[in-house]
Amino acid sequence: MSLKLFFAPGACSFVPHSMLELAGVEFEPSMVKLHKNEQRSAEYLAINPRGQVPVLVDDGEVVTQIVAILLHLDAKFPQAGILPASGVKRTRALQTLAWMNNTVHPTFTHVFMPEKYSDDEAIKAGVKAFATQSYRGLLGEIETLAVKASPWIMGERPGALDAYALTLLRWGGYAGIDPASLPATWALVQRFAALPAVARAIERERLQLNVYKPAAA
């Protein structure tokens, strides 16, 4: 069995990256430097023509899209607790995972990469400002999940939703959102980051958890 994960430091690939560590399985991490546009190199596009991370290669099978990668890993390593095993808990976790991936995540893309949505400078600035407000509201919904976490978002075991919450809250710092303004999420994220398996992924990505910089007075 061979598993390879293409990831970029601080990107959404942290979610499957930390889940592979949580599962305690052997895998080959392969770093893609997005700031150097390595995702658009001919070599990388041959693996993922969409030029994005994450990509999981399992015995030669290329799997893209976070939701598909997580379901693939969950089926392969059911003991890891990436998602709840069954029942309504699993349904609810998938519901939240889909929302994080199809709503919260692309809202941040509008903040961080407005050039994907317009090549007009004024429109880009408008997209960024509007999406920043929307993102604040969406992190507020994650705060509600974190308030109810007992002790993790999915219940007794840490898993995929905690990893996504960490990534999304961290990105909030780049959008000018102080993690301390979302205290339950910030506490959850710090507890999650302190798990030895998660800490290994954080160390490999050299992640700083809090990237928020207060605006100069």
Ligand SMILES: N[C@@H](CCC(=O)N[C@@H](CS)C(=O)NCC(=O)O)C(=O)O
């Ligand atoms: N829907 C995709 C989104 C993946 C995605 O947005 N990846 C970003 C990093 S967070 C990326 O590779 N961006 C590089 C680019 O678009 O050039 C998934 O779920 O995997």
